[in-house]
Amino acid sequence: MPNRQRELKGLTSEIKINRCYGCGVILQSDNPMDVGYISKDRLNLEDQLCERCYKLRHYGEVKQNSPSFGESYIKLLSDVNKKDALIVYVMDAFTIEGSILKDIHPYLQKNTIVVLNKKDILPRDFPEDKLVAKIRQVLKQDNVNPLDILLISSAKNINMDEFMSKLETLRKGKDVYFVGANNVGKSSIINKILKNYKNKTDKLITTSKYPGTTLGIIGIPLDNVSYMFDTPGIFNPKSVISQMEKEILKYIIPRVQINPRNYQLDDQNSLIFGGIARFDYVSKNQKEKGKCGYTIYMSNDIDIERTKLSKADNTLVSIILQNKTHPIAKSIKEVKDLEKHEYILPVVESGTINITITGLGSIMTQGKGQAIAVYAPKNVEVKIEHIDYRA
Numbered sequence: 001m002p003n004r005q006r007e008l009k010g011l012t013s014e015i016k017i018n019r020c021y022g023c024g025v026i027l028q029s030d031n032p033m034d035v036g037y038i039s040k041d042r043l044n045l046e047d048q049l050c051e052r053c054y055k056l057r058h059y060g061e062v063k064q065n066s067p068s069f070g071e072s073y074i075k076l077l078s079d080v081n082k083k084d085a086l087i088v089y090v091m092d093a094f095t096i097e098g099s100i101l102k103d104i105h106p107y108l109q110k111n112t113i114v115v116l117n118k119k120d121i122l123p124r125d126f127p128e129d130k131l132v133a134k135i136r137q138v139l140k141q142d143n144v145n146p147l148d149i150l151l152i153s154s155a156k157n158i159n160m161d162e163f164m165s166k167l168e169t170l171r172k173g174k175d176v177y178f179v180g181a182n183n184v185g186k187s188s189i190i191n192k193i194l195k196n197y198k199n200k201t202d203k204l205i206t207t208s209k210y211p212g213t214t215l216g217i218i219g220i221p222l223d224n225v226s227y228m229f230d231t232p233g234i235f236n237p238k239s240v241i242s243q244m245e246k247e248i249l250k251y252i253i254p255r256v257q258i259n260p261r262n263y264q265l266d267d268q269n270s271l272i273f274g275g276i277a278r279f280d281y282v283s284k285n286q287k288e289k290g291k292c293g294y295t296i297y298m299s300n301d302i303d304i305e306r307t308k309l310s311k312a313d314n315t316l317v318s319i320i321l322q323n324k325t326h327p328i329a330k331s332i333k334e335v336k337d338l339e340k341h342e343y344i345l346p347v348v349e350s351g352t353i354n355i356t357i358t359g360l361g362s363i364m365t366q367g368k369g370q371a372i373a374v375y376a377p378k379n380v381e382v383k384i385e386h387i388d389y390r391a
């Protein structure tokens with residue numbers, strides 16, 4: 001993408017002239033294979049959609065990836081800091097591990113509000129206050145102390161009024177920038193603001209179930225002197241969402257409320273998640289053998305196959321070959337295509353142990369010193385965490 005992000009004031013007039021209003025990319029009619037393509041006869045009309053946005057909206061088609069965190073993004077964040085604008089750091093309430101972008105934290109030391117979007121996806125009885133406390137703690141380690149942390153759902157219109165009034169108070173008449181990882185719902189939130197509070201439903205920003213939808217910075221007037229800006233989402237390379245092909249992401253990224261799935265496993269048992277990951281319960285601990293409970297929090301569209309550990313390698317191959325599971329990734333045919341992570345879980349008196357496969361979901365259990373293994377797509381981060389709800 002050409003770097004034409006100069007003066008922010010200049011940017012907004014540039015958008016009016018030759019940027020796609022759907023994704024913010026600069027329009028061009030020279031190369032149909034390049035981003036921002038639009039046919040010549042439409043190029044000079046006002047308020048145009050690039051061909052990619054047009055196809056996304058009408059046929060759900062998508063071609064290329066979004067830009068990653070680079071120099072132009074750093075420049076943008078530095079400018080935002082200089083002009084004391086309000087930053088809305090958007091995260092996906094379910095995929096928190098995939099939403100935390102440590103690279104941008106140095107730029108979020110002031111005037112930042114955190115929004116956890118997609119609240120509607122969280123399972124019933126989810127301890128939301130603990131989630132907020134955990135995020136506050138994680139951010140604090142990087143000296144990020146947000147003015148507020150709000151749980152919302154742009155899709156289901158949950159807490160949008162509260163968010164909007166916070167936004168108005170905290171921005172003090174200044175501009176607002178929405179930043180965050182891919183697919184967390186930045187553009188959807190802005191569209192909701194346009195619909196709810198500006199009564200605008202015509203020129204909405206393009207959103208999609210695929211990451212990498214917004215390609216440039218899009219400025220939308222909030223009043224006569226200030227703007228809110230949508231920005232391209234940043235890829236988190238450690239997330240399943242960045243490692244899997246687009247066709248199966250719509251099954252991996254949850255769209256409706258997660259139904260937790262409970263398993264009482266004997267040791268030497270395995271669970272296979274679609275054709276993309278596997279969990280082995282190897283043994284209980286040095287003193288005991290026997291059953292152990294595991295709860296899986298993943299998109300309801302991911303099939304779970306239970307099998308004996310001794311058969312798990314072959315089962316993975318056969319369910320993929322025979323198309324007996326869902327979703328199946330092109331790059332994964334056998335266990336060798338996955339990366340193995342082995343752990344002895346800690347013994348804990350209270351709380352639970354969460355085993356998170358970034359971008360895919362988590363496996364929750366009591367910490368009893370079990371030996372376990374997780375097979376995840378290559379380069380995807382796996383994390384073990386003790387969560388104590390009494391703390």
Ligand SMILES: Nc1nc2c(ncn2[C@@H]2O[C@H](COP(=O)(O)OP(=O)(O)OP(=O)(O)O)[C@@H](O)[C@H]2O)c(=O)[nH]1
Binds near residue numbers: 120214231
């Ligand atoms: N369930 C649910 N889905 C949501 C919510 N908000 C957005 N989505 C969905 O999440 C997907 C991504 O939304 P976008 O608004 O395109 O996300 P984005 O952060 O702008 O993505 P990029 O432009 O790629 O960075 C779409 O399928 C949305 O419909 C929500 O509150 N709940």
Ligand SMILES: [Mg+2]
Binds near residue numbers: 186187207233
């Ligand atoms: Mg977007």
